[in-house]
Amino acid sequence: MSFYDATVPAFLQILGSLNGILSKAEIHCEAKGIQPDVLLGARLYPDMLPLSRQIQLACDFAGKTCARLAHVDVPSAADTEKSFADLRQRIAKTVEYLKAFKPEQFEGADRKDVTFPAGPNTSLTLKGQEFLNRMAFPNFYFHAAIAHGILRHNGVDIGKRDFLGDIPIKTS
Amino acid sequence: MSFYDATVPAFLQILGSLNGILSKAEIHCEAKGIQPDVLLGARLYPDMLPLSRQIQLACDFAGKTCARLAHVDVPSAADTEKSFADLRQRIAKTVEYLKAFKPEQFEGADRKDVTFPAGPNTSLTLKGQEFLNRMAFPNFYFHAAIAHGILRHNGVDIGKRDFLGDIPIKTS
Numbered sequence: 001m002s003f004y005d006a007t008v009p010a011f012l013q014i015l016g017s018l019n020g021i022l023s024k025a026e027i028h029c030e031a032k033g034i035q036p037d038v039l040l041g042a043r044l045y046p047d048m049l050p051l052s053r054q055i056q057l058a059c060d061f062a063g064k065t066c067a068r069l070a071h072v073d074v075p076s077a078a079d080t081e082k083s084f085a086d087l088r089q090r091i092a093k094t095v096e097y098l099k100a101f102k103p104e105q106f107e108g109a110d111r112k113d114v115t116f117p118a119g120p121n122t123s124l125t126l127k128g129q130e131f132l133n134r135m136a137f138p139n140f141y142f143h144a145a146i147a148h149g150i151l152r153h154n155g156v157d158i159g160k161r162d163f164l165g166d167i168p169i170k171t172s
Numbered sequence: 173m174s175f176y177d178a179t180v181p182a183f184l185q186i187l188g189s190l191n192g193i194l195s196k197a198e199i200h201c202e203a204k205g206i207q208p209d210v211l212l213g214a215r216l217y218p219d220m221l222p223l224s225r226q227i228q229l230a231c232d233f234a235g236k237t238c239a240r241l242a243h244v245d246v247p248s249a250a251d252t253e254k255s256f257a258d259l260r261q262r263i264a265k266t267v268e269y270l271k272a273f274k275p276e277q278f279e280g281a282d283r284k285d286v287t288f289p290a291g292p293n294t295s296l297t298l299k300g301q302e303f304l305n306r307m308a309f310p311n312f313y314f315h316a317a318i319a320h321g322i323l324r325h326n327g328v329d330i331g332k333r334d335f336l337g338d339i340p341i342k343t344s
Contacts, residue, residue, distance in 0.1 A: 005282075006178060010305040044216070044325040110177075124339070133182040134339050141313030142335055148314075149321045153216040163314055167296070167306050 004103035011062035017165030026084040054147035059094040065136035070105040176275035183234035189337030198256040226319035231266040233312035242277040
């Protein structure tokens with residue numbers, strides 16, 4: 001297995017599941033006569049970020065992490081999404097971006113230094129493996145799981161299986 | 173970097189953070205005159221699991237995952253925790269269990285098959301790397317993040333930094 005296998009497929013799996021739960025959330029809004037903005041702006045607590053921002057951040061952590069590990073230009077997004085369709089488009093663009101990476105770009109990346117912002121005026125440097133496992137994954141999964149939790153809390157009929165997404169079933 | 177580096181430290185980091193947020197939750201209960209059982213039984217939605225069970229499951233996914241990857245006996249727990257102290261003890265036991273693993277036990281484990289239960293009467297087989305990234309991590313981080321979300325939702329004064337825990341800062 002290569003370091004690529006530890007990164008891109010993991011992000012793609014959860015981005016796919018986020019796309020799925022947003023679709024279910026949109027259908028839920030239509031069925032219940034709920035304004036989409038209400039769900040898109042829903043938070044678990046006033047000092048937490050709303051659903052739309054959780055999705056944007058999950059996309060960011062997926063795309064930027066892979067860029068940093070492959071040592072290519074880090075993409076940025078305007079964060080202007082205003083609807084479920086916009087957010088699904090953001091996910092689709094992130095998926096497309098991730099799928100363009102080649103396994104070769106991650107060769108040896110686990111041992112290479114990655115320097116990344118860790119606050120307004122600070123940056124940290126970690127080995128690629130540590131950056132992935134100690135910074136990128138916890139952040140990525142946090143925002144994905146909180147997005148899921150916001151929808152559950154608002155009564156959208158989803159379960160943990162919707163979070164896990166498509167796990168490749170092989171009996172090799 | 174070894175496959176061990178992708179597993180044990182990642183779990184330990186978040187288990188440490190869960191221990192920290194449970195301590196803050198207990199202090200919050202004392203300060204506000206809240207019965208601990210209320211928070212331990214809190215859920216984001218009636219069909220979701222309560223805080224105590226989220227912590228137990230995070231511990232399970234950490235310990236059992238490492239056991240399966242190292243191909244040693246899979247530990248089981250009675251899930252009898254009734255207090256914050258009990259849950260912190262459960263985390264401490266899991267931490268102790270994880271710390272006993274040696275990097276050698278994970279050598280080549282990314283390419284070895286892992287067979288694990290995927291429902292009451294079904295099991296799945298994946299390569300170790302896929303099992304970790306597509307099954308174990310999403311489940312582990314899900315329960316950890318939802319535990320965090322439950323506490324946030326109930327007004328405990330924690331933030332994402334408490335979720336991330338101690339990230340090793342090196343400028344090598």
